[in-house]
Amino acid sequence: MPVPATAATDLPVVELFSSIQGEGPLVGCRQIFLRLAGCNLNCAYCDTDFHMAKHCQVESEPGCEEFVVWDNPVSLEALLGHLRQWQQNWPHLHHSLSLTGGEPLLHAEMLATWLPQISQLLPVQLETNGTLPEALRRVVQWINWVVMDVKLASQTGEETPWQTHGEFMTAAAESSCSIKLVVGENTPQDELSRAAELVVRCAPQAEIFLQPKTVGGKCSVPGNLLLRWQALLAGYGLSVRVVPQTHCYLAVL
Numbered sequence: 001m002p003v004p005a006t007a008a009t010d011l012p013v014v015e016l017f018s019s020i021q022g023e024g025p026l027v028g029c030r031q032i033f034l035r036l037a038g039c040n041l042n043c044a045y046c047d048t049d050f051h052m053a054k055h056c057q058v059e060s061e062p063g064c065e066e067f068v069v070w071d072n073p074v075s076l077e078a079l080l081g082h083l084r085q086w087q088q089n090w091p092h093l094h095h096s097l098s099l100t101g102g103e104p105l106l107h108a109e110m111l112a113t114w115l116p117q118i119s120q121l122l123p124v125q126l127e128t129n130g131t132l133p134e135a136l137r138r139v140v141q142w143i144n145w146v147v148m149d150v151k152l153a154s155q156t157g158e159e160t161p162w163q164t165h166g167e168f169m170t171a172a173a174e175s176s177c178s179i180k181l182v183v184g185e186n187t188p189q190d191e192l193s194r195a196a197e198l199v200v201r202c203a204p205q206a207e208i209f210l211q212p213k214t215v216g217g218k219c220s221v222p223g224n225l226l227l228r229w230q231a232l233l234a235g236y237g238l239s240v241r242v243v244p245q246t247h248c249y250l251a252v253l
């Protein structure tokens with residue numbers, strides 16, 4: 001459920017840390033991850049703790065996996081101070097900042113205050129469930145990469161918001177937009193075809209990332225199915241990469 005911030009310039013943070021991006025177009029890049037609390041969906045496969053807590057975890061040095069505890073909500077000044085310190089002490093280490101959740105666009109109003117300053121320190125990638133197009137329009141000018149999910153009902157257990165996803169893709173066109181499809185062995189071909197038709201209509205330049213679900217630390221979808229689905233989507237003239245959650249294999253955060 002949405003989690004409102006409690007002060008005019010503060011936001012509820014879950015964690016701030018440095019790691020290797022494991023998914024999507026920037027896979028392999030070193031990023032600072034800023035995870036905000038709250039989500040408007042309830043996906044069956046969700047493995048993320050996005051709930052608001054009194055405290056959040058902040059990595060003390062990039063990649064050390066030792067954390068200090070900050071009170072929530074967090075002020076922009078505190079966040080900028082930490083980011084500046086990392087940028088000064090470890091220049092050139094980080095490729096970009098990943099703004100993730102939960103669903104970070106629940107906080108679009110405040111992000112319109114935060115992002116102009118954060119984006120001066122590092123380019124920003126937004127990881128989003130693609131359901132809040134109006135919120136995206138408020139902040140897209142400060143986002144370098146939008147990585148949006150198309151939430152397939154066969155995997156989430158909830159109806160796919162096709163129309164809203166289409167509106168979101170259109171709003172994301174101002175940035176570099178990629179589309180992530182989390183698939184499982186039971187994903188029906190019809191569902192992938194419908195997703196492809198939507199992308200062709202609303203965001204034909206977007207690259208698609210087929211992401212097989214990770215179960216027990218392993219890819220849960222047989223390779224022959226992934227090959228078939230990649231061919232299906234490519235048949236629509238789309239660029240399609242198959243990328244599992246590589247951070248699980250690397251055993252990083």
Ligand code: SF4
Nearest residue numbers: 039041043046102129
């Ligand atoms: S949108 Fe993401 S964070 Fe929210 S429930 Fe779904 S998988 Fe979890």
